[in-house]
Amino acid sequence: MLAHVKYAVKYLLGRDQAGNNFTVFPDDTFLVSYPKSGNTWVRFLLANLIYPNETVGFANINRLLPAPGVSSKRFLKNLPRPRILKSHEPFDVRFRKLIYLVRDPRDVVISEYHFDLKKRYIEPDVTLEQFVERFIKGTTSGYGSWWEHTASWIAARHGNPAFLLVRYEDLLSEPVSETGKIAEFLGIQAGPERLQAAVQRSAADRMRKLEKQQADQWTGTKNTRKEIPFVRAAKSGGWKETLPGHCVQEIEIAWAPLFNFLGYPLQTPELDNKTVPAWVRTGQPL
Amino acid sequence: MIKHLMAGIQRGLGLHRPARGLLILPDDIFLVSFPKSGNTWTRFLLANLRFPEQPATFENINRLIPDPEGTAKRDFDRMPRPRIIKSHECFDPRYPRVVYIVRDPRDVVVSQYHYHRKLRKIEDDSPIEKFATRYLAGETCPHGSWGQNVATWLYTSEGSPRFLLLRYEDLLADTARELAKVVAFLNLTAGPELIAQAVERSSADNMRKLEKKQPDKNELMKGSRKDLSFIRAAGSGGWRKDLPAPVAARIEAAWGPLMQHLGYELSSPTPSETSQVPGVRSQENLMARLS
Numbered sequence: 001m002l003a004h005v006k007y008a009v010k011y012l013l014g015r016d017q018a019g020n021n022f023t024v025f026p027d028d029t030f031l032v033s034y035p036k037s038g039n040t041w042v043r044f045l046l047a048n049l050i051y052p053n054e055t056v057g058f059a060n061i062n063r064l065l066p067a068p069g070v071s072s073k074r075f076l077k078n079l080p081r082p083r084i085l086k087s088h089e090p091f092d093v094r095f096r097k098l099i100y101l102v103r104d105p106r107d108v109v110i111s112e113y114h115f116d117l118k119k120r121y122i123e124p125d126v127t128l129e130q131f132v133e134r135f136i137k138g139t140t141s142g143y144g145s146w147w148e149h150t151a152s153w154i155a156a157r158h159g160n161p162a163f164l165l166v167r168y169e170d171l172l173s174e175p176v177s178e179t180g181k182i183a184e185f186l187g188i189q190a191g192p193e194r195l196q197a198a199v200q201r202s203a204a205d206r207m208r209k210l211e212k213q214q215a216d217q218w219t220g221t222k223n224t225r226k227e228i229p230f231v232r233a234a235k236s237g238g239w240k241e242t243l244p245g246h247c248v249q250e251i252e253i254a255w256a257p258l259f260n261f262l263g264y265p266l267q268t269p270e271l272d273n274k275t276v277p278a279w280v281r282t283g284q285p286l
Numbered sequence: 287m288i289k290h291l292m293a294g295i296q297r298g299l300g301l302h303r304p305a306r307g308l309l310i311l312p313d314d315i316f317l318v319s320f321p322k323s324g325n326t327w328t329r330f331l332l333a334n335l336r337f338p339e340q341p342a343t344f345e346n347i348n349r350l351i352p353d354p355e356g357t358a359k360r361d362f363d364r365m366p367r368p369r370i371i372k373s374h375e376c377f378d379p380r381y382p383r384v385v386y387i388v389r390d391p392r393d394v395v396v397s398q399y400h401y402h403r404k405l406r407k408i409e410d411d412s413p414i415e416k417f418a419t420r421y422l423a424g425e426t427c428p429h430g431s432w433g434q435n436v437a438t439w440l441y442t443s444e445g446s447p448r449f450l451l452l453r454y455e456d457l458l459a460d461t462a463r464e465l466a467k468v469v470a471f472l473n474l475t476a477g478p479e480l481i482a483q484a485v486e487r488s489s490a491d492n493m494r495k496l497e498k499k500q501p502d503k504n505e506l507m508k509g510s511r512k513d514l515s516f517i518r519a520a521g522s523g524g525w526r527k528d529l530p531a532p533v534a535a536r537i538e539a540a541w542g543p544l545m546q547h548l549g550y551e552l553s554s555p556t557p558s559e560t561s562q563v564p565g566v567r568s569q570e571n572l573m574a575r576l577s
Contacts, residue, residue, distance in 0.1 A: 011294050021306040091438050093376050093430040144379025148442040152377045155437040156430065279543035280441045282433030285423075 014074025020087075022068050024094040027082040029186060031065070033101035034149045035088050035141055036111040038168040040220065041234070042101055043086055044202035045179055049190060050084075056201065057210045058218035070219045084186070088143045091152035096162055099182055100153050103168035104264045105146040106239035106251055109135045111232065116140065118228035132247040136254050147255045154261070154276070159284035167262065169236045175199045204234035300360035308354040313368040315472055316381040317351065320435040321374050321427050322397040323389035324454040326506065327488060327520070329372055331465055332385075334484035335476050336370060341487050343496050345503040356505050368472075374429040377438035382448065385468055386439050389454035390550050391432040391541060392525035392534050395421050397518065402426065404507070404514040418533045422540050433541040440547075453548065455522045461485045490520035526553075 010016040031046065033039045040061070047056040047064040056064060067086040068076055076083075087095070113131045116122045122131065131140065138145025144152075157163040164185045171178045176195050183190045190198075200206075208231045215221040221230050239248065245267075252259060252266050256274035259266055266272060296302045317332060319325045326347075333342035333350040342350055348357045352365070353372045362369070373381070399417045402408045408417060417426065424431030430438070443449040450471040457464045462481050469476045476484075486492070494517045502508050507516045525534060535554045538545065542552055 009294070011297050090379055090442075091377050091434075093424070093428065093434065138379065142380070144442070148377070148379050151441045152438045155441045156376065156434040277543070277547070279541075279547040280437055282431065282437045282541060282544065 014072060014077070016073055020068065020089055020092070022073055022076055024092075025081060025083065026096060028095070028097070029082060029084045030087050030095045030098040031084065031101065032087045032089065032095065032098050032153070033103070034105075034108060034143065034146050036108050036115055037101050037103035038171065039086060039088070039101060040230075041202060041204075041207070042099070042166075042171070042182075044207060045175075045198055046084065046182070046186075048198035048201040049179065049183060049188060049194065052194065052197065058214040058221065062219060067219075090144050090149045091156045093156075098157075098162070099164045099166055099185065100157070101166050101168060101171075102150060102262060104236060104239070105135075105255065106243055106248060106264075107168075107236055108146060109247075109251070110238055110242050112140060114228055114232055115230070118224045118230065120225065128242070129244060129247055132243070132250065136250060147258065150258055150262075151280075154258070155280045155282060157283035158281055161285065163283065169264075172234075172236050204231055207231045207234075300363065301358050303356060304354050304359045304362060306354075308359075308362065308371075310380050310382070311367065311369065312382055314381070315368055315370045315383045315385065316373050316378075317370060317385050317387070318373045318375065318381070318439065319387035319389070320394065320429060320432050322394050322401060323387050324457060325372060325374070325387060326516075327490075327493070328385070328387055328452075328457070330488035330493060331461070331484050332370055332468065334487045335465065335469070335474065335480060338480055338483060343503070344500040344506075347504065374427070374435075376430045376435050377442050379442075383472070384439070384443065384448065385450045385452065385471065386443075387452050387454055387457070388436055388548055390522065390525070391537055391545065392529055392550075393454075393522060394432055395533070395537065396525050396528045398426055400514060400518055401516070404510045404516065406511060414528075415530065415533055418536060422536060433544055436548075437544055440544075458520075458522055490517055493517045493520075 031039065031042055033042075043061055043065040044056055047054070047061060051064055054060070054064065062070060065084060065086055066076065066079065069088070076085075089095070109132055110128070112135065113122075113128050116131070117124060117126075134140045136145065138148060143149055153163075158165065164182065166178060166182065176192065176199055179195050179199060180190065183195065208229065211221065211229060211231050215224075215226065215230070224230075248267050252268045252271055256266060256268075256271035257276045260272065260274060261276045293302065317325065317328055319328075329347055329351045330342045333347060337350055340346065340350075349361055349365075351370045351372050352362060354362075362371075395418055396414070398421065399408075399414050402417070403410055403412075420426050422431065424434060429435055439449075440451070444451065450467065452464055452467070462478070462485055465481050465484065468474075469481065494515065497507070497515060497517050501512060510516075531553070538552045538554050545552060
C-alpha cells in the first residue's frame with residue numbers, strides 16, 4: 001500500500017521513471033540499437049557534434065543525449081524540441097525517425113557477457129559458452145533476442161527514408177564519413193573539421209579516461225565491478241579469437257538470413273544462401 | 287492540474303489503465319491481432335472456453351480477457367492465472383505466449399472503414415479510396431500498418447513454440463478445429479463438448495443479440511452510431527464485392543509477398559516476382575545506380 005502511495009506521489013510530481021511508457025512527440029528522433037552495439041559511443045559522437053562547446057562525459061551524457069529508460073517523465077517533457085533520445089527498444093511504432101545501429105552479434109555476445117559480469121547480472125562462474133546459449137534464446141536481455149530486435153526493425157522500417165541503418169563496423173572503419181551520414185540525416189550542418197573533432201572527442205582512449213574519472217556519476221557504471229571496464233575493446237571481429245567455433249556456428253545457424261542481409265560474412269559457407277524473404281519488408285513508403 | 291491530480295489518485299488506487307505499463311507475468315497469454323481481424327470474436331471464443339461458468343458478454347469481456355488500454359490495473363491484479371490478455375500491439379518480445387490472428391488485409395480495410403463510420407471517425411460518405419490511402423500508410427490506428435503489424439510478429443516469431451498463428455478465414459471455415467489448436471497450444475483442459483459450447487456461445491448470431499442488448503456496455507462501441515452494427519458481415523472475401531478493384535490492387539502492390547506467404551490469393555498479377563531481396567550492400571549499390 002505504501003508503495004502505491006509513493007508511486008502516486010512520484011507520478012504527481014512527474015518524478016516517475018519513464019521506461020518505455022512516455023509520450024513520444026512526432027518530431028522526436030531516436031538512436032536505437034540492441035544493447036552492446038555501440039550505442040554509448042554514438043551518443044558521445046552525437047553529443048560532441050551537437051554541443052561542441054560542452055565537455056561531453058559520462059557525468060552529463062544522460063542530460064545531453066537522454067535515455068527515457070533512466071529519465072523522469074518531467075525531465076523528458078521539458079527537453080527542448082526536437083529531441084534526440086537513446087533507446088534499446090525493439091520495434092516501436094511511435095518512433096517515426098530513427099538511427100538504427102547494428103553490430104555483428106558474434107561481437108555483441110562477447111561484449112554483453114563482460115557487461116553482465118560487470119553489472120553482476122550473471123554469476124562470476126557463468127562461462128561464455130553458457131552465456132551464448134542464453135543469448136541465442138534471448139533470455140540475456142529484456143529487449144528480446146538480437147534476432148527479434150533486428151528483425152522487427154528491418155521488417156517494419158527498412159527502406160523508409162526516416163530509417164537510417166548504421167553498422168557499428170562501418171563507424172569503426174570510417175568514423176568521419178559515417179558520422180557525416182548521421183549528421184546529414186539529423187539535418188546538422190557539419191563540415192569535416194567539426195566531424196573530425198566529434199570523432200576525436202569520442203575516441204575510445206578518451207572515453208576510457210572519462211570512465212575512470214566519472215564511473216560513479218553515470219547510471220551505466222554506478223555500483224558495478226570496477227575491475228571490468230565499460231569501454232572495453234572498442235573494435236570489431238574480436239569473436240574470431242574469443243568465441244569457440246561451435247558457438248560461432250550456433251549463432252550463424254540461428255540467424256543466417258540477417259547476417260547475409262547486413263553483410264556480415266559467415267564462417268559456415270552452407271548458410272550463404274539464406275536470405276531475408278521479400279514478404280518481410282513492409283517499411284517502404286508507398 | 288486537477289486532471290493530473292485525479293490521475294495520481296487513480297494510480298494510487300490502481301484504477302488507471304496500465305497500457306504500456308502493464309506488468310507482464312511469465313505465464314501470461316496474449317491474444318494479438320491487427321484491429322478488425324476477428325480479435326473480439328476470438329476473445330469471446332477463448333473466454334467461453336476458459337470460463338464456461340459465465341458466458342461471455344460485451345459487459346464482462348473486459349474482465350475475462352482484458353485489454354491493457356481499456357481495463358483497470360486493479361482488475362489485472364485480481365485475475366486468475368494464467369491470464370489471457372487482448373492486444374493489438376506490433377511485435378513485443380515481453381509477451382511470453384502469443385496467439386496471433388491474421389486476416390486478409392482486403393477484408394480488414396472494409397471492416398475498419400465501416401467501424402470508423404460507426405465511431406464517427408470519418409464522414410459517412412467519405413470514399414473508401416481515401417480511407418485506403420491512410421490505411422496503407424498505417425495512419426488509421428496506432429498499431430502500425432497491417433503489413434508492419436503482421437510482418438514484425440511473423441518474422442520474429444514464426445516457428446517459435448511460444449507463437450501460434452491462426453487465420454481468421456480458417457477460424458470461420460472450421461471454428462472447432464482451430465479452437466482445438468488453441469487448446470493444445472495453451473495446455474487448456476477442454477474436450478469437444480466444451481469447444482462446441484464455446485463456438486455456439488460466440489456465434490455471430492449470438493454476438494449480434496448481445497450487441498443489441500448491451501450496445502453501450504463496451505468501449506468498442508460506446509457512444510457510437512447505433513444504425514451501424516459492430517458485428518457486421520462476420521464473413522471472408524467480402525472485399526471482392528465491397529472493395530473497388532484499384533484499391534485491392536494497391537493493397538496487393540504493397541503487401542503482395544506477405545499476403546502470398548499467408549496463403550491469400552492475389553487478384554492482380556504478382557507485383558514483383560523477386561522472392562528474395564538483396565542485402566544492404568547490394569541494395570545501396572542499386573540505389574546509387576538508380577539515382
